[in-house]
Amino acid sequence: MHSNQTQIIQQRQSSLCILQRLVRVGSGVVINSLQKLLAQQSFNDAIYFGIDINIKALDVTLRTAIQNNCDVQVIQQSFCHNFTNLMKGSVDVFIFNPPYVVTPEDELMKAQQKRDIEASWAGGKDGIQVLMAFIPKAYEFLSEKGVFYLLLIEENLKILKRLGKLFDIVYLVKRECPGERQVILRLTKKQK
Amino acid sequence: MKLITHNILMCNKKGCTTNNFPLKLVATNWKDLDTENAQQYNPALLQRLCEKIEWNALRQTVSTLNWGVNLPEQLSAELVQDEAFLQDLHLLLVKRQIVEGQMVCPNCERVYEIKNGIPNMLLREDEV
Numbered sequence: 001m002h003s004n005q006t007q008i009i010q011q012r013q014s015s016l017c018i019l020q021r022l023v024r025v026g027s028g029v030v031i032n033s034l035q036k037l038l039a040q041q042s043f044n045d046a047i048y049f050g051i052d053i054n055i056k057a058l059d060v061t062l063r064t065a066i067q068n069n070c071d072v073q074v075i076q077q078s079f080c081h082n083f084t085n086l087m088k089g090s091v092d093v094f095i096f097n098p099p100y101v102v103t104p105e106d107e108l109m110k111a112q113q114k115r116d117i118e119a120s121w122a123g124g125k126d127g128i129q130v131l132m133a134f135i136p137k138a139y140e141f142l143s144e145k146g147v148f149y150l151l152l153i154e155e156n157l158k159i160l161k162r163l164g165k166l167f168d169i170v171y172l173v174k175r176e177c178p179g180e181r182q183v184i185l186r187l188t189k190k191q192k
Numbered sequence: 193m194k195l196i197t198h199n200i201l202m203c204n205k206k207g208c209t210t211n212n213f214p215l216k217l218v219a220t221n222w223k224d225l226d227t228e229n230a231q232q233y234n235p236a237l238l239q240r241l242c243e244k245i246e247w248n249a250l251r252q253t254v255s256t257l258n259w260g261v262n263l264p265e266q267l268s269a270e271l272v273q274d275e276a277f278l279q280d281l282h283l284l285l286v287k288r289q290i291v292e293g294q295m296v297c298p299n300c301e302r303v304y305e306i307k308n309g310i311p312n313m314l315l316r317e318d319e320v
Contacts, residue, residue, distance in 0.1 A: 045237045047196060058310050071231045071286075073197045077313035084202045084213055086246055115314070 005172075005186075006037050008147065028061025030095055032070045046092075050074045053115045079137050091141045097151040098134065102127040128159045135159075139166050139189065148187040153180045166190060193293075193311045196285045198253060199246055201311065203297035203304075205319045214249035215295035215304065219257055224287045233282050239272050241285060254284060 031050050038046065050061045050072045058074040065072045080087070099111070101121040108129055111118035123130055131150075138148055148167065152159070163169060167187035175182050195217075203212035224230075231237070251263040261280055264271065271277050295304040295311065302319070305312050 044231060044234055045240060047237075047241075049197070053314060055310065055312070059308065062309065066229055069228055071225070071229060073194060074310055075193075075197060075201070075313060076310055082201045082204045082313040084200055084246070086244070087200050090244060113317070 005149075006034075006041060006043075028057075028064040028072060030097075031061070031072055032064050032068050034093075034095070035070045035072070036068060048072045051077055051080070053078050053112075053119065054117070057120075079134055080141050083141065088140050089143050092143050092146045094138055094142060094146070094148040096131075096134065096138070096149070098128075098131040099123045100127040100131070100151070100153050100156050102155050105129075123156070126158050127153065127156045131156070131159060132162065135162060135166065142189060144189060146189065150185045150187060152183045152185065154183065157183070163187060193290045193306050193309055194285060194288065195250060195253065195290075196241070196245075197311065198290075198295065199250055201295070201304075201313060203300060203302055204313070205297070205300055205302045205315055208297060208300040208302065211299040212297055214246070214253055214298075216298055217253050217257070217290070217293065217295055219290045219293040221292040222288060222290045224283070225289060230287045233279070233286075235278050238278050238281050238285070241281070242267055242272050250284075259284075259288075 028050055031048055035046075035048055038044070048071065050058065052058050052061075052074070053076065055076055058076055061072055061074055064070075075082070099108075099119060099121050100123045103111075103122040103124055105124050107118070108122045108124035111122035112130075131152075142148055149172075160169065163185075166189070168190055170186040170188075171183065172186050173182070173184040198215065198217055201213075201215060203215060205212075247267055251265070254261055254263050261284060263280070264277075289309055290306055291309050293306040295306065296302070297304075
């Protein structure tokens with residue numbers, strides 16, 4: 001993450017960070033990097049939560065944290081389904097790389113049931129079916145000054161109309177990767 | 193899993209909408225993070241957490257755990273400046289990890305397992 005973004009997060013006085021990665025057996029690299037970057041700038045006033053439906057992703061996230069002297073709270077859950085009302089409006093940073101690959105609907109269904117690696121990419125029609133379900137939740141839990149970073153591919157951009165109703169949208173990054181064109185958006189709540 | 197995580201989780205089983213928080217916590221195995229991996233003692237962070245945390249849920253839960261820490265009934269402005277109190281909170285919220293255990297819904301008695309420090313909040317299809 002670029003240092004500009006770490007400054008933005010600090011200006012917004014974040015005290016709570018969330019990495020929402022539905023199922024991307026990752027490694028927790030993003031959330032651990034964010035923690036290290038912010039710590040380098042002496043910003044330590046945050047709690048970091050990592051959420052996934054896949055236990056393997058969470059295991060690896062914890063191991064990555066230990067190796068990097070970071071501290072991430074992991075929860076195996078779907079979206080924010082088990083968060084109490086108290087969490088509403090309390091999340092200052094969301095980072096979400098949704099399963100964004102365009103797939104047939106049945107592939108998406110099977111992937112979500114299996115809760116395995118397939119669920120990290122299968123996004124159904126336009127690749128946005130999982131994201132569509134997450135948008136109202138993200139809006140609900142994001143704090144008034146919170147920031148929501150979202151990784152998409154060009155095929156997903158139909159979602160912009162929906163996002164634009166709730167959020168102000170900034171294009172941070174557009175990049176060519178083998179097989180896909182990725183876009184990173186920064187979303188903030190529309191001021192009423 | 194730390195108590196800070198327990199403090200924000202409720203039961204979400206189909207039809208379970210009242211008295212579903214806080215979950216009853218059973219800690220069968222726990223450990224304290226060493227200083228390398230735990231976030232450092234940070235009064236400012238703890239004070240901000242005090243503003244956000246469900247205090248009663250934390251206090252009740254801690255009183256059932258036999259960890260030798262007793263939390264006062266109410267938070268006060270003096271208390272959150274008190275070094276000894278903040279050190280207790282640092283232990284409870286930042287250092288101590290529940291490795292194995294369960295969380296049980298006080299309403300529907302759904303059991304959520306904690307294994308290798310990870311709480312599993314996923315519901316079966318017929319529970320959603």
